[in-house]
Amino acid sequence: MSDSQDPSSRPSEATTPPAGAAPPVAAAPVASAAGAAAPPAGAPSAAGAGAGSSAGAGSPGWERGVIEKLAASALQEQRRARRWSIFFRLALLAYLTPVVLAFLGLWAPGGLKSSSLMRHTALVEVKGEIEAGGENSAEAIIAALRAAFEDPKTAGVVIRLNTPGGSPVQAGIVHDEIRRLRKLHPDTPVAAVVEEVCASGGYYIAAAADKIFVDKASLVGSIGVLMDGFGFTGVMDKVGVERRLFTAGRNKAFLDSFSPLTEEHRQIVNRMLAEIHQQFIDVVKAGRGDRLKDSPEIFSGMVWSGARSIELGLADALGTVDSVARDEFKAEEVVDFSTHENLAERLARRIGAAAGQAAVRAIGASSSLPQLR
Numbered sequence: 001m002s003d004s005q006d007p008s009s010r011p012s013e014a015t016t017p018p019a020g021a022a023p024p025v026a027a028a029p030v031a032s033a034a035g036a037a038a039p040p041a042g043a044p045s046a047a048g049a050g051a052g053s054s055a056g057a058g059s060p061g062w063e064r065g066v067i068e069k070l071a072a073s074a075l076q077e078q079r080r081a082r083r084w085s086i087f088f089r090l091a092l093l094a095y096l097t098p099v100v101l102a103f104l105g106l107w108a109p110g111g112l113k114s115s116s117l118m119r120h121t122a123l124v125e126v127k128g129e130i131e132a133g134g135e136n137s138a139e140a141i142i143a144a145l146r147a148a149f150e151d152p153k154t155a156g157v158v159i160r161l162n163t164p165g166g167s168p169v170q171a172g173i174v175h176d177e178i179r180r181l182r183k184l185h186p187d188t189p190v191a192a193v194v195e196e197v198c199a200s201g202g203y204y205i206a207a208a209a210d211k212i213f214v215d216k217a218s219l220v221g222s223i224g225v226l227m228d229g230f231g232f233t234g235v236m237d238k239v240g241v242e243r244r245l246f247t248a249g250r251n252k253a254f255l256d257s258f259s260p261l262t263e264e265h266r267q268i269v270n271r272m273l274a275e276i277h278q279q280f281i282d283v284v285k286a287g288r289g290d291r292l293k294d295s296p297e298i299f300s301g302m303v304w305s306g307a308r309s310i311e312l313g314l315a316d317a318l319g320t321v322d323s324v325a326r327d328e329f330k331a332e333e334v335v336d337f338s339t340h341e342n343l344a345e346r347l348a349r350r351i352g353a354a355a356g357q358a359a360v361r362a363i364g365a366s367s368s369l370p371q372l373r
Helices: 046-057 060-104 138-150 168-184 201-206 233-239 263-291 306-312 321-328 343-363
Strands: 120-127 154-163 190-199 211-214 219-221 303-305 334-336
Touching: 120 138, 120 321, 138 154, 138 168, 154 201, 154 321, 168 201, 168 263, 190 201, 190 321, 201 263, 211 306, 211 321, 219 306, 303 306, 321 334
Parallel strands: 120 154, 120 334, 154 190, 190 211, 190 219
Antiparallel strands: 219 303
């Protein structure tokens, strides 16, 4: 047969396998459902492989491992959240604690000492009635004055007064302490600055200052002493109430509101008030010296305007805290050394005052002590 024979006439190599070779497997048509479900012998079926995988994934060890990992992760996340929560709570507590303590007056940064590094004017404020146990007690005012004088950066001390007066004892203690501190610190001047009112006990304190500054409309003076009270003997007679008072000592019921005021007791009160008034006059004369005009009206208990008080020598000039700090002491920075009553102290004082008033009512004593007003 020649080489040019038609290839299509050649016998197919696929149909004529070599001798001794196994006949090839013919391509089978699409198998039926039954044939597909039955793979050749020796080959692992798909169902068998799936069953083996399911059996491996569903083993008890695998499920326990996954659950333990999830539980450990959740526990770790809770611990982390708890730590952050504790941290923020402690930070908030650390921030609020000094604020609350400062508000209650149980803690103050640096106490009464100044944190200023510059020369400054120290301010001590006397505002309201001067009385023992209150915010304007001698103890509170003196504590502020001592801190102000002892501060090495203090160029001068300003006592800002806005008070109608009060206890002559408390005012006298403060006055004497100012004079003492002034001698201990001769290079630290003291000025009193009057705002609205500086009357009676307030002026008693102001008289210890080197200079007194006022506003032209301030009320200054009232250099006098008073003692007031009530008598109920007429009302008791009308109502038919009998006062039964037993004493040991002829004057033990002195100024009792439910007993008649005798002429002897009236004279005793007048002498006592005159004595305290003279003490007040001596303090004013010693403090003001030659600046005080010779006028008997000054010590009559009259109140003067700020402008008139300058004319009478009760004050030196018009001025404010800022102007005194700037022009007199040459230290414009003002540092407040005043002690202020906190909430707890105010509540305690009110409770104590209420208890004291109840005790006074219980013993029937309603007359007040002498007042510089």
